[in-house]
Amino acid sequence: MFELVEPIATVTFSEVPNEGFLALGMRNYWDGYFAGRAAPLGLAPAEVVHAVFYNFADGEVARHIPWVWGKTTPQEATAVREQGSATALRQLIGDLADSPSVVRAAELATRAAVSAPIEGRALYAGLRALALPQEPVARLWHAATLLREHRGDGHNAALLAHGIGGTEAHVLLAISLGMRPQEFGRVHHLPKAQLAAVLDGLRRRGLVDAADEFTDTGRETKQRIEALTDELAAPAYGVLSVDELDELIARLGPIATALEAADY
Secondary structure, eight states: OHHHHHHHHGGGGSHHHHHHHHHTTOSSHHHHHHHHHHGGGOSOOHHHHHHHHOOSOTTTGGGTTTGGGGTOOHHHHHHHHHHHHHHHHHHHHGGGGGSHHHHHHHHHHHHHHTTSOOTTOHHHHHHHTSOOOOSHHHHHHHHHHHHHHHHHHHHHHHHHHTTOOHHHHHHHHHHHTTOOGGGOTTTTTSOHHHHHHHHHHHHHTTSBOTTSOBOHHHHHHHHHHHHHHHHHHGGGGTTSOHHHHHHHHHHHHHHHHHHHHHTO
């Protein structure tokens, strides 16, 4: 489900929504990112957004929050994000956007998306408080976003339970992808000393070796975190019968394939 839902939700980080935020007066992509994604939290201070998002280095959120709220409001940011994301999704999947399959996929995905428990899921709870879009493509994007952030809140809990901080998580992700952390897009901009300190800490814990690769302990830790993330995400789909879940998978498949081919 992650592989099917994630591409739909993440169209919100593509060019069309970005253009919508730039039109509001945002200075760059990241202003729009934080305005749109943090909007369900209301006028929360940077410290709260940093805690909920979990994976940004210290100070990164504060470069955008609360500055963006001098240019727009959470309500306007939510509307711009939804409109831009629905437009982007419609463009990317082409004729599929007008198919009965999208209507049915949106119906099933929404049932799952609004059925999960909200306890301990701050960003998911904020999204649940928003009105559901009526137009099928927008509704599908919104449902996918709910499911993504529900899973994301659970993933943060799994990381926290294993003592893995946000920057550490990105370093470990880079290693799992076969990349040098110093070249990984989400952390390569950090001061070299800061990134070196993160790697040193992972080595001391026995998660990473001297060659910046996983140890057996590091690999096992990652596998436990991923398994727990899946376990915590599963309740969202419990409202669907086995047949309905199979149908949802079948209907999302062509959409995910079209998005993969679009390479947005």
